[in-house]
Amino acid sequence: MTPDQLTTAIVNGVNAGGEQFLEGTLAATLPIIWLAILGLHLGRPYILDMIDRFTLRLGADLLWLIYIALRDILIISGVIMSFMFLFPDVVTTDQLPLTGGLAAACLFAALLIKLMGDPDHYIRDFRLTTYLLGLGAIFYFVPYVIGVQANAVSTGPLLNISQFLVTSSNPNWAVGLGYVTIVLLAIMGAIAAIYTLRTGGRAEIVSETQDSLAKK
Template sequence: MTPDQLTTAIVNGVNAGGEQFLEGTLAATLPIIWLAILGLHLGRPYILDMIDRFTLRLGADLLWLIYIALRDILIISGVIMSFMFLFPDVVTTDQLPLTGGLAAVCLFAVLLIKLMGDPDHNLRDFRLTTYLLGLGALFYFVPYVIGVQANAVTSGTIGDISKFLVTSSNTSWAIGIGYVTIVLLAIMGAIAAGYTLRTGGLAEAATETPDASAKK
């Protein structure tokens, strides 16, 4: 082997190892991100109760800002980290949850609702985000637990179901779901961009009621 061939082999090995390390890290971190998102969302009543106990308004405001910032940053991180489900070479090589891309769609839909609505003050929007987070959790954790984690210890019919829920052993479905995910994300991204351009990045003014107009 010539020095150039040896150098090329070392570089390729380092690149491949780095790629596998990154993909493995993302795959291991996403379940933690999902659990943290669900915990913060479902723990909202506890945060509100803690805010009511504050005697200083500044402390209550800081707690609320930290809470919503951490919650929304985790949702954004979950969407970004889920982009690996969109690459066919990744889903066909690594053992990932089959419907992980659809879980990312649910997270992006939550962000879209937060952009166009106000889940923290509107009950309908809050319920909708709750349903989407629950659906996304099902899309992620069902194939993750039954497929990825149970794949090595199951056999027979359960083993077949387990293999079906893993991307590397069900590449045709994994790639198809990846393309569906791309289309859904593109549609919601276009909606978000159109809404932002239409409103100028500002919240839309509340529509006046007939009674309010009459009082003027």
């Protein structure tokens, strides 16, 4: 082996190891992100109750801003980290939840509702966001628990189900669902772009319109 070949082999090994480390870190972090998102969303009544107990308005406003920022940043982070489900080489190599891409689409849909509506003031938007987050959690945790985590201990018929729910042992479905996720994200992204261009990002216009319709 020549020095150039040895150098190339070392560089390729380091790159492959770094890629595997990054993908493994994202796969291990996503369940925590999902639990934090669900906890913050469902804990909204507790935050509102805490705000009512504040005697200083500034403290209540800061608590609400921190809560909103943390909740929405986690949702955005979950969408970004779930982009690995869109790459065929990743899903066919790593053991990932089969429907993780669909879970990311649910997160993106929740962001779209937050952009076009106001879940913190309108019960309909809040319910839609709750349903989407619940559906996304099912899409992620069911194949994660029954598939990825149970794959090493399952036997018999359960092993077949477990392998079906893991991307690396079911590459055809994994790649197909990845393409479906890309289409869903593209459609919702186009809707978000068109809405932003039409409204100029001024959410108060939409709120005023909804209030005037409600009065009528």
